Amino acid sequence: MKDIQSTPSLVALPIDQVGVKGLTLPIVVSDKLNGSQHSVAEVDLTVDLPAHWRGSHMSRFVEALENWQEELSYQSMKNLLKDVKNRLEAEKAHIEFRFIYFLNKVSPVTKVKTLMGYTCRLVGEMDTSDKPKFLLEIKVPVMTVCPCSKAISEEGAHSQRADLRIAVRLCKFVWLEEFIDIAEAAGSSPVYPLLKREDEKYVTETAFANPAFVEDVVRNVGLALLNHPAVIWFKVEVESHESIHAHNAYACIEHSKD
Numbered sequence: 001m002k003d004i005q006s007t008p009s010l011v012a013l014p015i016d017q018v019g020v021k022g023l024t025l026p027i028v029v030s031d032k033l034n035g036s037q038h039s040v041a042e043v044d045l046t047v048d049l050p051a052h053w054r055g056s057h058m059s060r061f062v063e064a065l066e067n068w069q070e071e072l073s074y075q076s077m078k079n080l081l082k083d084v085k086n087r088l089e090a091e092k093a094h095i096e097f098r099f100i101y102f103l104n105k106v107s108p109v110t111k112v113k114t115l116m117g118y119t120c121r122l123v124g125e126m127d128t129s130d131k132p133k134f135l136l137e138i139k140v141p142v143m144t145v146c147p148c149s150k151a152i153s154e155e156g157a158h159s160q161r162a163d164l165r166i167a168v169r170l171c172k173f174v175w176l177e178e179f180i181d182i183a184e185a186a187g188s189s190p191v192y193p194l195l196k197r198e199d200e201k202y203v204t205e206t207a208f209a210n211p212a213f214v215e216d217v218v219r220n221v222g223l224a225l226l227n228h229p230a231v232i233w234f235k236v237e238v239e240s241h242e243s244i245h246a247h248n249a250y251a252c253i254e255h256s257k258d
Contacts, residue, residue, distance in 0.1 A: 009054040017094055019046030020061045028071040029101060032175040036071070041099040047090035060087040072097065072122060074173070077134065081126040097122045101138070101176050105192055107199040108206075114194040118180060137167040138179050142187030143203070144240055147211035159207060161191060162214065162240040162249075166221060169233040178228075186220035188212050214238045218251040225255075232257050 021044040031037040045061040064084045069076050077095070085093040098121050105116040121137040142162050150157035164183045168174075184190040189207035192199065212220075218238045225234040233256045240249040 009051060012051040014051045015049040017046035018049045018056045019044065019094075020058055021046075023062070023065060025065060026070055027097065027099060029099065030073070030173075030175070032177045033104075037102060039099045039101065041072075041097045043098075044094075044096040045084055046094045047084060047088045048092040049090070056088060060084075063087065074132075074134070077122070077124045078126075078132045081124050081132050082130060085126055092125070092127045095124045103177070103180065105190075105194075107192055107195055108202045109198040110196045112194055112196065112199075114192070116193045118176070120176065133169070135167060135169055136176075136179075137165060138176060138183075140164045140166070140180055140183035141191040142184055142217065143189040143191055143207050144214070144217065145188045145207050145211040147213060147216075149244075150208065150211045157208065157211065158242075158244045159188070160241050160243040162187060162217065162238055164217065164221065165235075165237040165239075166225070167235040168225065168231050170230045171232050172230045174228075174230045182221055182224045186212075186217045186224070214240050214249045214251040218253050222253040222255065226257075 023043045023045070024040060025043060027039055027041045028036050029039055043065065045064070047056065049056055061084065064080060064087055067083065068080045081093045081095055084095065085091075098119070100117040101120050102115050102117050104113045106113050119139040121135075123135040123137075125133045140163075142164055143159060144162045145157055145159040164186065166179050166183060168179070188210045189203050192203065195203060218236050221236045221238075222234070225231045225236065235252065235254040237252045238250065242249055
């Protein structure tokens with residue numbers, strides 16, 4: 001049958017990324033406590049397309065995923081990137097996995113265990129060198145108490161939940177739990193999926209004893225990543241969903257150790 005995709009393009013311009021988005025499949029992720037855990041990922045796969053080809057063969061992306069093992073690891077991602085690049089006869093391949101990573105969160109006083117999910121993103125890229133580059137991102141909610149509000153108020157202060165996003169490039173394997181711990185230690189208090197009254201009292205008192213601006217939070221995380229031996233590049237973003245303002249507060253630090 002005629003291969004229309006490989007015929008000359010009507011407009012001779014190269015395309016940076018072309019492929020498929022929004023595929024879902026089961027995955028296995030490394031888990032520090034249990035060895036591994038199962039999750040479901042939404043996956044995007046793209047390649048570059050030269051100016052002289054009209055289109056890409058979309059079915060080959062799906063075939064590559066079907067031929068791939070489910071475990072998310074350096075070697076399996078490297079193999080998938082190389083397979084996609086070869087199947088599509090491309091110079092560059094780009095793959096993105098978005099998934100939820102679950103931890104058993106223990107309430108601080110009553111010690112009740114409840115599952116809490118953290119949104120993660122793993123991006124892999126490969127060019128003609130066949131050397132993969134990876135970016136790992138995780139979003140962790142924390143609680144912040146405003147230092148200014150606490151200082152000027154006779155009683156109380158405004159508090160809110162903030163989203164903390166950590167994106168890193170690594171030179172070796174690191175457990176996801178390490179970055180969750182770094183993030184949760186940076187705010188006024190961690191966020192929990194379930195709290196009894198004794199736990200709420202503890203969390204509230206702990207948070208109000210440790211007020212923090214978004215600037216404080218982003219710097220706390222930045223310092224921890226700056227001193228982390230496996231991190232070669234990082235970007236930290238903190239967005240506070242302000243409880244008494246009509247806007248969100250935001251701070252960002254990006255740094256390369258190269």
